[in-house]
Amino acid sequence: MQEVYKSDGLLFKSHCFTVPLNYNDSHQEKITVYAREVVKQDHEHNDLPWLVYLQGGPGFPSPRPTSNSGWLKQALTKYRVLLLDQRGTGKSSPISHQTLSDKTSEQQTEYLSYFRANNIVKDAEFIREALNIKQWAILGQSFGGFCALHYLSYYPESLTRAYLTGGIPPITGHADNVYRATYKRVLAKNNGFFSRFPNAQQQCVDIANFLLDNDVRLPNGQRFTVEQFQLWGINLGRGGGDLAMYYILDEAFIDVGGKPELSYSFLNQMLLEQSYQTNPIYAILHESIYCQHEASNWSAQRVRSEYPQFNYAKGEDFFFTGEMVYPWMFDQLHCLQPLKVAAELLAAKDDWSSLYDAQQLVNNTVPVVAAVYVDDMYVDYDLSCQTVAGLKHAKVWVTNEYEHNGLGVAGDVILSKLMTLADNL
Incomplete structure (x- = not known):
């Protein structure tokens, strides 16, 4: 009706x-x-x-x-x-x-290939x-x-x-060309963000180090990692997104018994930012939108190796990533875990149509x-x-x-x- x-x-x-x-x-x-x-x-x-x-x-x-x-x-x-x-x-x-x-997993792969x-x-x-x-x-x-x-x-x-x-x-061209170009733009957005908000770099470093040193859980029970935190940078490409991010960073930590902890509100916001959990097509088929008669083979992950700035380690500057998707997401994000094998098979698929x-x-x-x-x-x-x-x-x-x-x-x-x-x- x-x-x-x-x-x-x-x-x-x-x-x-x-x-x-x-x-x-x-x-x-x-x-x-x-x-x-x-x-x-x-x-x-x-x-x-x-x-x-x-x-x-x-x-x-x-x-x-x-x-x-x-x-x-x-x-x-x-x-x-x-x-x-x-x-x-x-x-x-x-x-x-x-x-x-x-x-x-094989049926999932076949089914998803039509989307x-x-x-x-x-x-x-x-x-x-x-x-x-x-x-x-x-x-x-x-x-x-x-x-x-x-x-x-x-x-x-x-x-x-x-x-x-x-x-x-x-x-035309491989997805690698796209990610080489967009990684550069993501770096520029990072530089603009940290230049506009001078305190934000230290705030991000503090959060990243806390995640490296502690087993921090999101409200769904999923361990929250530095890599997941970096994904939040997708907002740097949206009008007003940088200011909204700064406000959230500014209130990330709370004092609990004299010790700093990441607040529930911050962690809940980080979970809400993971739209891949509710809209998995974005994670599974994002790279395939560029593929014609060739496989992506996790293009964003491979090209990322050309930009070591994004591989955070203590003592280094922190950088957010952008809209890129990565194979480790299917290990870490709870709702993507059941789709890991299908995602791997689709990343290797090389007979996509024009x-x-x-x-x-x-x-x-x-x-x-x-x-x-x-x-x-x-x-x-x-x-x-x-x-x-x-x-x-x-x-x-x-x-x-x-x-x-x-x-x-x-x-x-x-x-x-x-x-x-x-x-x-």
Whole structure:
């Protein structure tokens, strides 16, 4: 039964679809894909064009709007919006250590191999046809932009426009190239953070040393390590993330019987920061978003050896890492441990299909407009520019005003700018 409700002048409708796990074998296993339609109440019966939102990640569901604000408010001035829970996320046959517990490691590996951008886009095409929509526009944020480039490569006839924010991937080359570039940007973000907050370096060193000397447990019972603490640096690539981190660091220790201890509130915050526990696709398939006919072989871990600054030892400066994922996470993080063998097998998988068609992108006729952030810690600016150079009929807005999460911080401004650029293409 379709769920319909209203809030803040908006009308929401739920849609559920049964789609093939493997589109090359549509008679076998099926999964559910969920999407939420949003339209202004006074536009409910208008014949509006559609806009599909492709979420970043991979492995995270589409937004759950609580108000008519941000980029959604801007989009709804022109479009009927479809918030797609990409397969494996939200209400779309979600993937977790729980839902995969009835499968062997080999079965997990096979199952998870169908959750990349190519099948996410095939799901979108299934939905478009099921809703009898001739064409629609797409808005891709971060990994959603990677999905958009796949869409432009293989189903351009289905698209009217493509809006991209912080999501122009390299369409050739090994994942190693990506991590060599992003490690450099992570180092720059670290230097900026410790320069802005002079006390933070000593605070981080104190925490790291305490973790080396003590068996510290997170609220879920998991031992908290220096490596896990370093993962928190993913926030350095988000607008306002550095200040939020400093406030938390500043209150990390409490006095217990005359001795310093890491506070429960700090440790609880560190657990909450480990979204890999609840959204394991991010950890398992993150490197595969760059793979075409080759294995990642734990690219971020291997390339990290070229940057010894990240291997903390007492007496040295402390550095956070970024969005990189590592094999040791499947030993240390409780909810990833049952998926370790599958993660290893997927890291060694070398027969991934192509994600992009470079010739099609050179001949592209779909209007594409993109916000490219110069200081993006997640998606390297130079690699994005290389892709844009081979993308016809595209216009790019280059800015250093926003970080990678610009769409979430100033979505109305950014999408308004992109919509205007598209109108003038």
